[in-house]
Amino acid sequence: MSAGAGTDRSAVDRRTRGFRAALTRIYAAFIKELLQLRRDRITFATMIFIPLTQLLLFGYAINTDPKHLPTAVLIQDESSFSRSFVAAMQVSEYFDIRTRATSEEDLDHLILSGRVQFGVQIPAHFGRDLIRGERPAILVVADASDPVAAGGAVAALQGLTTIVFSRDLIGPVASRAPQELPFELRIHRRYNPAGETRLNIVPGLMGTILTLTMLIFTALSVTREVERGTMESLLSMPIRPVEIMLGKIAPYLVVGGLQAGLILGAAKLLFGVPVVGSLGLLVVLTLLFILANLSVGYTFSTIAKSQLQAMQMSFFFFLPNILLSGFMFPFRGMPDWAQAVGEILPLTHYLRIVRGIMLKGATFVDLQVDVLALGLFTLAAMGLAVARFRQTLD
Amino acid sequence: MTGAIATRAAEVPDIVIDVQGLTKSFGGRPVVKNLSMQVHRGLIYGFLGPNGSGKTTTLRMLCGLLTPGSGHGTCLGYDILTQSAEIKRHVGYMTQRFSLYADLSVRENLEFVARVYNLDDPHAAADSAIRRLGLENRASQLAGELSGGWKQRLALGACILPGPELLLLDEPTAGVDPKARRDFWDEIHTLAHQGMTVLVSTHYMDEAERCHEIAYIAYGELLAQGTVDEVIAHAHLATYIVTGPDLAELAERLKAMDGVDMVAPFGTALHVSGRDRARLDAATKDLREQGPQVWSPGEATLEDVFIDLMSRTKDNFA
Numbered sequence A: 001m002s003a004g005a006g007t008d009r010s011a012v013d014r015r016t017r018g019f020r021a022a023l024t025r026i027y028a029a030f031i032k033e034l035l036q037l038r039r040d041r042i043t044f045a046t047m048i049f050i051p052l053t054q055l056l057l058f059g060y061a062i063n064t065d066p067k068h069l070p071t072a073v074l075i076q077d078e079s080s081f082s083r084s085f086v087a088a089m090q091v092s093e094y095f096d097i098r099t100r101a102t103s104e105e106d107l108d109h110l111i112l113s114g115r116v117q118f119g120v121q122i123p124a125h126f127g128r129d130l131i132r133g134e135r136p137a138i139l140v141v142a143d144a145s146d147p148v149a150a151g152g153a154v155a156a157l158q159g160l161t162t163i164v165f166s167r168d169l170i171g172p173v174a175s176r177a178p179q180e181l182p183f184e185l186r187i188h189r190r191y192n193p194a195g196e197t198r199l200n201i202v203p204g205l206m207g208t209i210l211t212l213t214m215l216i217f218t219a220l221s222v223t224r225e226v227e228r229g230t231m232e233s234l235l236s237m238p239i240r241p242v243e244i245m246l247g248k249i250a251p252y253l254v255v256g257g258l259q260a261g262l263i264l265g266a267a268k269l270l271f272g273v274p275v276v277g278s279l280g281l282l283v284v285l286t287l288l289f290i291l292a293n294l295s296v297g298y299t300f301s302t303i304a305k306s307q308l309q310a311m312q313m314s315f316f317f318f319l320p321n322i323l324l325s326g327f328m329f330p331f332r333g334m335p336d337w338a339q340a341v342g343e344i345l346p347l348t349h350y351l352r353i354v355r356g357i358m359l360k361g362a363t364f365v366d367l368q369v370d371v372l373a374l375g376l377f378t379l380a381a382m383g384l385a386v387a388r389f390r391q392t393l394d
Numbered sequence B: 001m002t003g004a005i006a007t008r009a010a011e012v013p014d015i016v017i018d019v020q021g022l023t024k025s026f027g028g029r030p031v032v033k034n035l036s037m038q039v040h041r042g043l044i045y046g047f048l049g050p051n052g053s054g055k056t057t058t059l060r061m062l063c064g065l066l067t068p069g070s071g072h073g074t075c076l077g078y079d080i081l082t083q084s085a086e087i088k089r090h091v092g093y094m095t096q097r098f099s100l101y102a103d104l105s106v107r108e109n110l111e112f113v114a115r116v117y118n119l120d121d122p123h124a125a126a127d128s129a130i131r132r133l134g135l136e137n138r139a140s141q142l143a144g145e146l147s148g149g150w151k152q153r154l155a156l157g158a159c160i161l162p163g164p165e166l167l168l169l170d171e172p173t174a175g176v177d178p179k180a181r182r183d184f185w186d187e188i189h190t191l192a193h194q195g196m197t198v199l200v201s202t203h204y205m206d207e208a209e210r211c212h213e214i215a216y217i218a219y220g221e222l223l224a225q226g227t228v229d230e231v232i233a234h235a236h237l238a239t240y241i242v243t244g245p246d247l248a249e250l251a252e253r254l255k256a257m258d259g260v261d262m263v264a265p266f267g268t269a270l271h272v273s274g275r276d277r278a279r280l281d282a283a284t285k286d287l288r289e290q291g292p293q294v295w296s297p298g299e300a301t302l303e304d305v306f307i308d309l310m311s312r313t314k315d316n317f318a
């Protein structure tokens, strides 16, 4: 055997041995972190509790398309048209007809006092005028001080008119059919025909909940060691910054995965949100997203001087995630600069991924740009963390 | 592990710590100044000095936890400025403040250390450490729930576990009872006998006297080093031991006198020392002859020497 081959082989041997040794050290940090996590009852409870409560709270509370809005009607025309119109309103679920107003003043008062959100007035001779083709008007007074709340209902009402009257206007009056009616608005919402916000919100909530919890877990991990004084020991041992980082992040990847599973399960059971696309793809990409946030948190942890600072940094990062990712406001509706900021945030890409897979059945090919963005983001954050990690106590 | 030490022993130079001109400042304030020291292999080297004198800072520089502002040197033959990764592999550093994981059990802490040092069988290594430390009954107790003395023992055990060649112990026996302290020192001596070098900081005089060599540092400056006898002899401190009534009153009077540099009560006696025997004798002549106390010439103790050294540097700084 030539001397050259011998050194080659021993170099390779040394490298594989070095790699194994590094894996062992990562494993050491992983086990240590996992044990600490298990001992920390509060954190452990938080991990289960936070996602569930947030999901329940926001899943039910945030509803930009509310139904059963209190409504008053003033019927001045006792015709079959009026009756079927009111019945249809009730059936639509948007309107909860609480009162019959006795006069126009009464109706005004009901709205002004906030007791109802809608007032519907069917004027006298409505049925007769309709048959005569005089295009009578139904007056709808909406309390638009909460425009979002009213929007869906108004749209529903407009749609309703077309349906109701196409049913009643038969025989001789069939020529007065819907196409001639003054307003006709078709509600057409792709992927969410009922306009149910939950379908849109719940996958988004999964992203925001994971962002918050993952950030905080790792943001505290290094600063905690510094504050408890254990960093001094750790740094005096032969473990490298990369190994510490991977060992510290890994347990939370598991935790994050469990959390995501919990949210997905609840989304299906409680809100009936489907997963149209591949569940496997969703799981893999969710783990990538979790990793991205863990890396950011860890980076904060290497920069912050105390746990409090690390928390503040996390929230500073969390806010734009909520506001500029398309979770709170439609992404395409934001100004260009805000969209540019949004493109940097992991949640923006994850929202496209999670909504894409769960609601639209998107595949990997459809999502590859977002996956790439998440991957690059994660690597950049990890690189920064390793570079920033203070290996001495200076 | 002893095998590993033996094979390396041939490569390790006889001088385990060899540093020159180490300086460290925090925020512009120097806390270690131009410190040079040499520690030979197999020695127990005591590191003494008042609070805030820079002992911990020096130990941290030796094991790569702090970067010296200036100065250079080697630890186990590795450059302290550039080879701290190698140094960490072969040095066991026991911190002044307990720094193992309070929320891990004794066994879990030891296994963690064993894995980080890539020992072949972490479980077995932890087992034998637990047995050696006499912690069998407490193996599954959380480290944070141990008493102070047991914590110190565990910390020492964790340091020794990977079989280092050099131990840096920062006040390892602070708050430990006398019996445990003796056991601790017996253990350290055994280790030194097996070839381990130990640099240990302490505030206890009796521990200083158990060291092969000592160094005294105050205000960041190394003021004395050598064996205990050398340090005492080098101080040239003339001392009287005074017994009898009203010692407290006498002490007050003596402190004000020129030529008397140090007055310290030791039990029922008073140690009166001066750097210049002639001046001390002259100053105390009347008192010695009149009584009622009994004055007898004595040897300065290590503590006398340290207190004197400290007051001298304080004078320099004032």
Ligand SMILES: Nc1ncnc2c1ncn2[C@@H]1O[C@H](COP(=O)(O)OP(=O)(O)OP(=O)(O)O)[C@@H](O)[C@H]1O
Residues within 6 Å of the ligand: A393, A394, B026, B027, B031, B049, B050, B051, B052, B053, B054, B055, B056, B057, B058, B096
């Ligand atoms: N990280 C730091 N930042 C700023 N000042 C520091 C730092 N570490 C130590 N010091 C200062 O350096 C000086 C020396 O501290 P050091 O801990 O080395 O003393 P010590 O001899 O170990 O004291 P003790 O006997 O009380 O443990 C002190 O005045 C301390 O306040």
Ligand SMILES: [Mg+2]
Residues within 6 Å of the ligand: B055, B056, B057, B096, B170
């Ligand atoms: Mg100290």
